[in-house]
Amino acid sequence: MYNDEVGAQLVTAVRELDPQPRQRRWVSVSFCVLDAVFSIGAHYHHHVVPVVRRVAADFDVASPLVPMSVRESADPVPLDAFLDRYRSVDALLEVVKNRQNTSPRGGIRKADAALRYAAVLHDHEVTTVADARTLLADSARFEAVETALRQVPGEGGSGVRRGYLWMLIGDQDTIKPDRMVLRWLARHGVDVTPDSAREILRNIAHKLSAGSERQITAWEVDHAIWQAARSGR
Secondary structure, X not given: OOOHHHHHHHHHHHHHHOOOOOXXXXXXXXXXXXXXXXXXXXXXXXXXXXXXXXXXXHOOOOOOEEEOXXXXXXXXXXXXXXXXXXXXXXXXXXXXXXXXXXXXXXXXXXXXXHHHHHHHHHHOOOOOHHHHHHXXXXXHHHHHHHHHHOOOOOOOOOOHHHHHHHHHXXXXXXXXXXXXXXXXXXXXXXOOOHHHHHHHHHHHHHHHHHOOOOOOOHHHHXXXXXXXXXXXX
């Protein structure tokens, strides 16, 4: 049950996790797509990071993940190049060496989903990280892309994968209430749906910001909880 008392306890619990600003970012929108698609239901460092690094190596990108302080430059693997290099699921599978599915029922290979995600974005004239950030500020175009991405098999109704993509691209208010986050909330007496979790985490960010010298974003709250859940804290 969620009430004011439980909400206050959650705020205290998250404050103890010491949410911090984003430290690093992928240098390409193609890497953001791969991370978003392959990360759901998978061990991040064992399965997801290797997938992105293999594709980065295939394009001779030595540093696919950089500190936020590094000055942004041109996207090294725009989606048109990504789609031109991997014209079939098998072509991408040969590089990523990961045959996981998006869902145990009604899903497809994650490699297939990544290509479909890339194609949707490309069809809506999003080929670089800069294009994707521009998309986030255009509500009409953004909703059109969201509608198209919902059609990818295994996408699910809660939009966790899509939300994570926008987070990776740079949306600081988007939350990825995956099973790690939901599990952490449940351990604190709050058993909710992903949609309810989004509202709760945004509220926590608002309350933490009110008592802080800086603005604490929903992304920071989500990431702090995810890290705590992964480590068993």
